[in-house]
Amino acid sequence: MKCFVNIFYLFFVFSMFFSYGNAKAQSDGGVTSGATIYCATANSGFVNLDFYTGAILRWESSIDGEITWIPILNTINQLSYTGLTQTTCFRAIVQAPGFPPDSSTVSCIEIYPPSIGGTINGAGVHCIASGSGIGTLTLTGSFGDVLFWQYSADAGGTWTTVANTTTTLNYSNIFQNRLYRAVVQSGSTCPSDTSTEASFTFDSVTVAGTITGSDTVCSGINDTLTLSGNVGAVLTWLSSIDNGNTWSLVANATTTQLYSNLIQTTWYKALVKNGTCNSDTSGFAAITIVPNPVNAGNDTTIIPGQSVQLNGTGNGTALWSPSTGLDTATIFKPTATPPTSTYYLLTVTDLQSCINKDSVLITVRLLEFGAMVSNLLTPNSDGINDTWVIEDIQKYHDSEVFIYTIYGNLVYEKKGYTNDWQGTYNGSQLPDGTYYYVLRFKDSDVINKGSLDILRGK
Numbered sequence: 377m378k379c380f381v382n383i384f385y386l387f388f389v390f391s392m393f394f395s396y397g398n399a400k401a402q403s404d405g406g407v408t409s410g411a412t413i414y415c416a417t418a419n420s421g422f423v424n425l426d427f428y429t430g431a432i433l434r435w436e437s438s439i440d441g442e443i444t445w446i447p448i449l450n451t452i453n454q455l456s457y458t459g460l461t462q463t464t465c466f467r468a469i470v471q472a473p474g475f476p477p478d479s480s481t482v483s484c485i486e487i488y489p490p491s492i493g494g495t496i497n498g499a500g501v502h503c504i505a506s507g508s509g510i511g512t513l514t515l516t517g518s519f520g521d522v523l524f525w526q527y528s529a530d531a532g533g534t535w536t537t538v539a540n541t542t543t544t545l546n547y548s549n550i551f552q553n554r555l556y557r558a559v560v561q562s563g564s565t566c567p568s569d570t571s572t573e574a575s576f577t578f579d580s581v582t583v584a585g586t587i588t589g590s591d592t593v594c595s596g597i598n599d600t601l602t603l604s605g606n607v608g609a610v611l612t613w614l615s616s617i618d619n620g621n622t623w624s625l626v627a628n629a630t631t632t633q634l635y636s637n638l639i640q641t642t643w644y645k646a647l648v649k650n651g652t653c654n655s656d657t658s659g660f661a662a663i664t665i666v667p668n669p670v671n672a673g674n675d676t677t678i679i680p681g682q683s684v685q686l687n688g689t690g691n692g693t694a695l696w697s698p699s700t701g702l703d704t705a706t707i708f709k710p711t712a713t714p715p716t717s718t719y720y721l722l723t724v725t726d727l728q729s730c731i732n733k734d735s736v737l738i739t740v741r742l743l744e745f746g747a748m749v750s751n752l753l754t755p756n757s758d759g760i761n762d763t764w765v766i767e768d769i770q771k772y773h774d775s776e777v778f779i780y781t782i783y784g785n786l787v788y789e790k791k792g793y794t795n796d797w798q799g800t801y802n803g804s805q806l807p808d809g810t811y812y813y814v815l816r817f818k819d820s821d822v823i824n825k826g827s828l829d830i831l832r833g834k
Contacts, residue, residue: 415566421457437464463486488562491562494519501652502550504581505653507549507551508551586658593666601633607650610646620660685711686720694722695723717739752828775817780814811827813825813826
């Protein structure tokens with residue numbers, strides 16, 4: 377039996393040798409191997425060719441699903457690749473002598489882009505009193521499949537998995553700070569990636585706080601109210617001068633409120649708001665003004681030498697200033713005989729040491745000017761008419777004089793004239809001749825005019 381097997385084997389080998397030696401086999405592209413899946417972040421490997429007949433002419437690659445092929449100059453039965461960024465297919469082109477070329481089977485290296493976790497929208501800040509309500513978190517900008525969602529109630533210390541593989545997650549009535557995130561994976565070979573964290577943050581309920589500083593004060597006093605114990609920011613202060621019936625906004629967003637120069641009782645309160653929670657208003661603080669109206673009386677006009685009684689009123693101790701022209705300065709109704717127009721200030725100090733003031737004007741109006749005006753000036757140092765003299769001019773402190781040439785040129789002017797002009801202009805003597813004067817008085821519409829002769833030889 378063994379002999380028969382050996383004879384059969386020798387016959388088979390002989391037949392095969394005869395066939396290969398005397399007949400040509402057609403091209404056979406063979407079979408490639410090495411197809412696999414990678415992530416685009418890092419990849420390398422080989423595609424092998426086996427069971428082919430003929431010589432390897434080249435390899436080819438395709439990145440558009442085997443529609444077009446790009447030649448690769450490689451004539452061995454192994455092709456290496458590295459750093460592929462997209463799915464790429466490979467094949468070999470084989471040709472036996474005397475036969476058309478044949479292509480091998482195709483092996484594809486499937487490339488998945490890296491996982492991108494994306495961004496979660498829809499959380500935000502809420503008031504603890506009302507909670508988050510009902511809503512939806514949405515994952516955007518991700519790449520890959522959502523493996524699951526997670527949330528953390530301890531600022532990311534530990535995470536609880538939520539079995540949800542969609543890009544949206546519904547939530548309802550959350551009442552504590554939470555973080556949410558999604559885990560995404562591209563393909564089976566790429567590492568997973570975690571989205572940004574969406575946070576639910578809760579503001580404490582607004583507490584308006586308490587205002588300290590209520591007081592009873594004199595009018596015109598400056599002081600400060602202080603808000604304390606508030607939870608939230610001050611939006612504005614409000615004030616009322618009608619015992620809280622109506623309120624006016626005070627542009628102040630701090631916890632202190634300055635008040636000054638109040639003349640009537642005023643209430644203050646603060647409007648506070650903490651984040652997303654409703655605003656709240658504090659209780660009011662009252663600044664009570666001690667009433668002490670002071671009136672110095674009505675303005676009066678008198679003539680020189682005339683007296684008038686001042687009619688001051690108030691509650692407390694009176695003091696008038698200045699005391700010039702008063703018979704006494706420490707009573708409400710003194711007699712005033714001012715030499716000139718005077719403002720009298722009445723200051724009253726009450727039992728609470730509050731000080732209030734008012735003033736009155738006593739105008740001393742001169743009679744219309746009717747005195748003599750000299751029309752001759754002889755400045756020759758003989759003691760006669762050496763200066764231009766206006767009778768009683770010293771009584772008219774508000775006088776104004778103007779001297780003109782016959783051509784209308786102004787050569788002299790002065791307010792409160794004192795009979796001292798000697799016919800000069802800019803320090804030089806004016807030539808003899810006729811000049812004209814104009815004499816005016818404050819609070820009088822009457823203008824006195826006339827001529828003046830300068831004669832130095834007289």
